[in-house]
Amino acid sequence: GAVVSQHPSRVICKSGTSVKIECRSLDFQATTMFWYRQFPKQSLMLMATSNEGSKATYEQGVEKDKFLINHASLTLSTLTVTSAHPEDSSFYICSARGSRHGYTFGSGTRLTVV
Amino acid sequence: AQTVTQSQPEMSVQEAETVTLSCTYDTSESDYYLFWYKQPPSRQMILVIRQEAYKQQNATENRFSVNFQKAAKSFSLKISDSQLGDAAMYFCAYRSFDFTGTASKLTFGTGTRLQVTL
Numbered sequence: 001g002a003v004v005s006q007h008p009s010r011v012i013c014k015s016g017t018s019v020k021i022e023c024r025s026l027d028f029q030a031t032t033m034f035w036y037r038q039f040p041k042q043s044l045m046l047m048a049t050s051n052e053g054s055k056a057t058y059e060q061g062v063e064k065d066k067f068l069i070n071h072a073s074l075t076l077s078t079l080t081v082t083s084a085h086p087e088d089s090s091f092y093i094c095s096a097r098g099s100r101h102g103y104t105f106g107s108g109t110r111l112t113v114v
Numbered sequence: 115a116q117t118v119t120q121s122q123p124e125m126s127v128q129e130a131e132t133v134t135l136s137c138t139y140d141t142s143e144s145d146y147y148l149f150w151y152k153q154p155p156s157r158q159m160i161l162v163i164r165q166e167a168y169k170q171q172n173a174t175e176n177r178f179s180v181n182f183q184k185a186a187k188s189f190s191l192k193i194s195d196s197q198l199g200d201a202a203m204y205f206c207a208y209r210s211f212d213f214t215g216t217a218s219k220l221t222f223g224t225g226t227r228l229q230v231t232l
Binding site for chain 2: 032034038041042043044046049091093095097102103105107108
């Protein structure tokens with residue numbers, strides 16, 4: 001079946017630094033990728049939608065300059081949290097959608113900013 | 115904009131029994147898709163079942179079935195013969211029929227935590 005690899009699974013970074021999260025579709029081409037944020041015991045909140053080769057579409061309230069999304073190829077999307085602060089600590093999940101596949105989710109990244 | 119509501123934050127069921135999780139949604143669209151996803155403690159999102167709105171027949175996947183009431187905008191999940199491995203967060207989700215670009219995004223409900231007891 002379709003597999004999406006998300007790395008790292010956990011990351012701790014210092015306040016003010018940037019961290020990159022990768023989401024890679026292993027056996028299919030992802031025409032669209034989605035990035036979600038999930039707070040403890042809460043639902044998934046969509047941050048942005050990205051299509052290969054074009055700029056990401058951000059949801060209202062999501063800072064484009066803080067959460068940089070790149071979808072340079074049909075198999076790779078990255079989310080970079082720039083100048084991270086403790087309030088950015090959260091669980092981030094990517095989801096990939098191919099032309100013949102449903103939605104395949106990555107295993108998530110727990111980001112802790114200290 | 116579409117909204118998805120799950121009114122049961124937590125549910126509990128005994129092993130081998132049946133439990134129903136509720137979900138309602140609001141939309142002005144006539145064609146769309148509805149999903150139930152499971153998120154176990156590992157936090158990996160797993161598709162449980164999917165329903166196309168244009169299909170009158172309720173979807174079924176082994177022990178999982180839905181009761182789709184389009185007019186009432188209700189989409190409940192029934193889990194039969196509950197097993198310990200069913201313990202997880204369950205999210206109801208909506209997607210527009212148009213699957214291009216941002217229209218293909220999933221809108222999730224707030225989730226229901228299911229406990230399975232012996």
